[in-house]
């Protein structure tokens with residue numbers, strides 16, 4: 001298992017966790033909530049190049065600053081079943097009266113391996129919190145998004161959430177939970 005450094009930045013909206021996964025040169029950004037300036041500060045100080053932004057799902061608290069990163073040239077990645085949330089009310093921002101800068105993703109994917117620079121990213125599709133929710137495994141790091149947390153699991157009562165799907169997803173993850181990953185949660 002490759003080891004990567006991980007920097008957590010907590011977004012001031014719904015206490016969402018944004019993560020910077022990095023080696024000595026390059027970085028992947030996972031779930032940039034309202035964290036653009038803090039992320040840029042960190043990558044500039046550490047002389048890192050952002051290769052991509054990976055979203056665990058399309059809810060606004062996880063993607064609010066995607067447009068800023070995309071304008072800087074980073075590619076935005078999301079599961080194809082959550083892609084439309086980036087340019088519709090499906091991201092739930094209107095529920096809280098928050099203005100969300102709409103974008104279209106650069107890369108949509110289903111389950112499997114993504115190779116981004118030197119990073120190998122294993123995508124596990126885990127519907128339940130939303131149809132296109134995923135977990136990411138990168139080296140020794142496991143990013144669960146809103147599928148599960150240190151205590152408990154994500155909500156399944158949003159419009160495309162589903163409790164039965166969530167149960168299936170958690171079953172699918174059982175073997176991974178026994179592995180010596182470091183777990184990084186969405187909140």
Ligand SMILES: [Zn+2]
Pocket residue numbers: 057059129146
């Ligand atoms: Zn969510």
Ligand SMILES: [Zn+2]
Pocket residue numbers: 014016059061062146186187
């Ligand atoms: Zn969330």
